[in-house]
Amino acid sequence: MSDFYINVVQHGNQLLVREFDKGKRVNRRVTFEPTLYVHSRKNSKWKTLEGRSVEPVRFKSIRDAKDFLNMHQNTPELVHGLNSYQYVYIGDRYPDFINWDMEKLLLITLDIEVESENGFPDAQKAEEKLLCITVKNHSNKAIIVWGIGPYVNDKVRYIECENELDLIKKFIQFWHKTQPDVITGWNVQFFDIPYLCNRITRLLGEKELKKLSPWGIVKEDTVKQTQFGKAQQKYNLLGVSVLDYLDLYRKFTYVNRESYRLDYIAEVELGEKKDPNPYETFREWYTKDYKSFVDYNIQDVELVDKLEDRMKLIELCMTLAYEAKVNLIDVYSPIRVWDVLIYNFLKDKHIVIPSKRVSKKDEKYEGAYVKEPQTGLHNWVMSFDLNSLYPHLIMQYNISPETVAAEGNGDVSVDKMLKQVVDIPQDGYAVTPNGARFRTDAQGFLPNMMETMYNDRVKFKKWSLEAKQKFEDTQDKRYLNDISKYNNIQMARKIALNSAYGAIGNQYFRYYDRRIATAVTTSGQLAIRWIENKVNGYLNKLLDTTDVDYIIASDTDSIYVRFDELVSKLNPKNPVDFLDKVAKEKIEPYITKCYEELAEYVNAYEQKMEMAREVIADKGIWTAKKRYILNVHDS
CATH class of the missing domain: 3.90.1600.10 (B family DNA polymerase, palm domain)
Known part of the structure; x- marks a missing residue:
């Protein structure tokens, strides 16, 4: 029976650990006792990259280790070791090859539809009403739809709700009970999730929003999304990995597409297209033909799920993460992946890593050579x-x-x-x-x-x-x-x-x-x-x-x-x-x-x-x- 971690995050003085232990899924708060290393005059099995002996300094808590590092912030060369303790925990607990199992992980594809009374809805303002929410379980292919209005489809479980508030409450109840491990979807990171979070906060308050995290911790952040050239809001549901399929497609396919709409990518990769809007406006569609509108919503999760079946980008992402012994979302960062790869490689040789320092990049330097072609x-x-x-x-x-x-x-x-x-x-x-x-x-x-x-x-x-x-x-x-x-x-x-x-x-x-x-x-x-x-x-x-x-x-x-x-x-x-x-x-x-x-x-x-x-x-x-x-x- 193989055990493996699902997600490990450092929060305050604790590590929040989700993992399989003896075949059982567990969530636990770990009081971690870090170890750092300082120079020693005695010969030691632990060495720096330069071959100098160092000795371990053990701390009772993450806070104590942090205080020690702060004391030496002007002389970082004297202290060695990794202070991202979630990766230390993973490396110590899983020292060998991690035999992870995708079938054990609850991977959910998510898509929402909202009213468009005032043009395309703004995820940060979340002013428009939610019309339906659809999720698909990647393992058993089960689809659940929460909607407002009559809908019949034998292939999905449809939950008809009285109104938007009822829809949100029932969705949160499902989410809190199910506790997904991984969420995917098309642009889910910058639309579906922030819209849901902002709408929940707007109507029900932050207490209900926190139920989206297995730890009851939801963090708001702003990131610069370079393809649009502007800052965008995102939410971190602690303990849950968001692997946006749009981001995965951009990162791991190494091709440039003329469009990154799901409809276009699905046609290129699967030979399938979404059903077109039979009406003049989006509003007409959901007001005049709710059934085909819900079908349209279901198509989004179906297409993303089919893309994964065909391209296996999430499976590839997981393979890379478990090879490097990092969290799933860390695969987007070569710096994080290589920092942890090197840490574990050197640790096996009893070599400690230096403290991290941000270097000054003096000026832009030459990259690869590209010859002026003979046209x-x-x-x-x-x-x-x-x-x-x-x-x-x-x-x-x-x-x-x-x-x-x-x-x-x-x-x-x-x-x-x-x-x-x-x-x-x-x-x-x-x-x-x-x-x-x-x-x-x-x-x-x-x-x-x-x-x-x-x-x-x-x-x-x-x-x-x-x-x-x-x-x-x-x-x-x-x-x-x-x-x-x-x-x-x-x-x-x-x-x-x-x-x-x-x-x-x-x-x-x-x-x-x-x-x-x-x-x-x-x-x-x-x-x-x-x-x-x-x-x-x-x-x-x-x-x-x-x-x-x-x-x-x-x-x-x-x-x-x-x-x-x-x-x-x-x-x-x-x-x-x-x-x-x-x-x-x-x-x-x-x-x-x-x-x-x-x-x-x-x-x-x-x-x-x-x-x-x-x-x-x-x-x-x-x-x-x-x-x-x-x-x-x-x-």
Whole structure:
């Protein structure tokens, strides 16, 4: 029987814990006794990142630990340890792999409909009456609707209410008794939940509002929602995780859509559309045809539920959270995820983390390299991609907070390193194009983590593919769970790896160091420009040309190479097969050789650049940076 946490929050002097204990769901208030660490002259099993001994200082309460930290606020370097104690609790209580079960969690999809007597309703003012509330249980697919007016539908449980006040009271009664773990919906974070909270407060007062939280604690907050460019109100129902499906879709699909209306996304992803409004106005609809209006409300929760069945973004979010041992809502923050990942990784090695300090970000620094493309039409294009560039750069140069040298390498730049005019001494330090130097006598914790996570990702991806093959061979449905589980784990590792630089380059990250942040970006520029130059040289020699630029475009970790001249010269019967063979037998081995030369030049800890052919296209059109279209034959 597997136990796992549902939600752990720090509130005042206590931790509010929701978890499964011996298979039973429990809510408990924990009086937590924190431990921090201070420098010690005695040899100790606990060390700092620099290898200095520290000894534990135990406190009777969170308040005592907070007072101790306040005493040392001017000398934070003397105190070590994580003071977000909910994550300390999770890490201590669940030290091993967490075998969580989505079926045990109560995931509710929520959607409300309100009157629109005065245009689109304002969630913060909540002046319009609630017309109906619909929820759907993701596990058993049961739908409950609270409405005002007659409605019959055998597929849902409909609760007819006398008026709006009766509707709200009955909904609160259900919610308080049921205590959901996770709420989702489409824009539920910034409309449905704040509207409900504000309307409940307006009509029944804050006492009733508090029943939406299993702890009786509801906090109002204001956040800047960048896509709309304005501050928006949100509510934190302590103990309940809100995973807005709109936010998940934006974060984890890596595509730009022309619209993010649920109707549009459902059509793109599911091939389904919501029923159109049969009347001129929304008001006419709910006043003249209440039944079809409620059907419309039900469609919203059905579509979000179907999106999850198809895309499994909530399942992916949960996988990432339980891998990192954070709360579900923390997956939106790479800083939080990586802070806790590093804490647990180092704790297992008896290394304590430094106190968190907000660093000053002096000025904006250069990011990835994007070449000005050769605009227009190009024939026979192949692209070559570097594999997980930033994580592998961290591994290659051994980039880590405890490996960076105090002294830099003087006047260094990407251009100078491309020309190999920088004198790099063989003194046990790798050098990056920003002039930073990193020890190579021992692997740093950050590249160690990257390597472990990357290798695990490869392993789980392989297991997922093997399970898929076994299912196809046997049609045994037992393998379906393995396919989903292993694929989610490998995707969670991929997301964590790809988000690492988002944390490293943020001034609010515990380990932020401008030298480290720019070491990653400038070494990335060097890697892609190095290979651009080398491949150009190779093709000029092969085709007996001089200074012809065969690289149409390059962007961060990819180059797009024109092979039209080679195809025209040799006129192969099947150009796609021919180019595939050229890539495998000639270009890729040459690229590997060139990256080995780069690794040797910069004194790399190890050569980690892996570049492989991605697509073969017979035509490609570029109009500007990052604006192109390819007619792909093989990828």
